[in-house]
Amino acid sequence: MFYEPAARDRALLPHDPFKAIVAPRPIGWISTLDAAGTPNLAPYSFFNAVADSPPIVMFSSAGMKDSASHALGRGEFVWNLATWDLREAMNQSSAVLARGQSEFAFAGLQSAPSRIVAPPRVAATPVAFECVVTQTIELTDAASRPIDRHLVLGQVVGVHLDERFILDDGRVDTAAMRPIARSGYLDEYSVVDEVFHMARPPRPEGPRAS
Numbered sequence: 001m002f003y004e005p006a007a008r009d010r011a012l013l014p015h016d017p018f019k020a021i022v023a024p025r026p027i028g029w030i031s032t033l034d035a036a037g038t039p040n041l042a043p044y045s046f047f048n049a050v051a052d053s054p055p056i057v058m059f060s061s062a063g064m065k066d067s068a069s070h071a072l073g074r075g076e077f078v079w080n081l082a083t084w085d086l087r088e089a090m091n092q093s094s095a096v097l098a099r100g101q102s103e104f105a106f107a108g109l110q111s112a113p114s115r116i117v118a119p120p121r122v123a124a125t126p127v128a129f130e131c132v133v134t135q136t137i138e139l140t141d142a143a144s145r146p147i148d149r150h151l152v153l154g155q156v157v158g159v160h161l162d163e164r165f166i167l168d169d170g171r172v173d174t175a176a177m178r179p180i181a182r183s184g185y186l187d188e189y190s191v192v193d194e195v196f197h198m199a200r201p202p203r204p205e206g207p208r209a210s
C-alpha cells in the first residue's frame with residue numbers, strides 16, 4: 001500500500017503506524033532543574049544521538065514541556081539510560097505533577113549529583129550523560145509553518161558509567177545493561193538483551209569519516 005500521512009485509510013489503519021514503524025527508539029530520560037531548583041525527570045522517545053565528535057544528543061518536545069523549558073532556561077540537562085530494571089520508574093516519571101513536585105520522588109527514584117552541570121541524575125541507572133545545550137530548533141512543516149515541536153540538542157560534557165558493565169576487552173556490554181526502547185502505539189516497548197556482530201565491508205584506502 002501507499003498513503004500520504006494526513007490521508008491514510010483510517011478504516012485499515014485506525015492508529016497512525018508511524019511510531020510503530022520507526023521503532024525501537026531509544027528513550028531520552030531527561031533530568032533538568034526548574035528555576036526554583038526542583039529536579040524534573042521525564043522520558044522522551046523522540047530522542048537520539050546525532051553526532052559523536054563531540055558527542056551530541058537531542059530530544060524533541062511536543063509543545064514546550066517542562067524538560068525543554070528547563071533545559072533552555074539553564075542551558076543544561078542530563079540524559080539517563082532507561083533500563084529494564086527501571087522501566088516502571090521511567091513510566092511513572094512521565095506523570096504530570098503539580099509545580100514544585102519532583103518526578104524523582106514520585107517515581108521512587110534517588111537522585112545523584114552531577115559533576116559539571118546542575119541537574120541531578122538518576123542514581124540507579126548504569127549510564128548518565130551530563131549535557132550542555134548547544135542549539136534549539138523550532139520544527140516546521142514542509143510549508144515552513146511552525147508545528148510546536150521543539151528540538152533540544154546538547155553536547156555531552158560528562159559521562160557517568162557503571163564500571164560493572166565494562167568488559168575485559170574494554171568494550172561496554174550494552175546487552176547486560178538491558179536498555180529499553182520505545183516501540184509503537186501507547187504501550188509497546190522493546191528491550192535490548194542480545195546483540196549480534198557483523199563486519200563492515202572493506203573500505204578503499206584513504207581518509208574515513210566514521
Ligand SMILES: Cc1cc2nc3c(=O)[nH]c(=O)nc-3n(C[C@H](O)[C@H](O)[C@H](O)COP(=O)(O)O)c2cc1C
Pocket residue numbers: 027040041042043044045046047060061062063065066067068090091093094095096182
Ligand atoms: C516512553 C515515553 C516516551 C515519551 N516521548 C515523548 C516525546 O518524545 N516527546 C514528548 O513531547 N513527550 C513524550 N512523552 C510524554 C512526556 O514524557 C510527558 O508529557 C511528560 O509529562 C513531560 O514531562 P515534562 O513536562 O516534565 O518534561 C513520552 C512518554 C513516555 C512514557
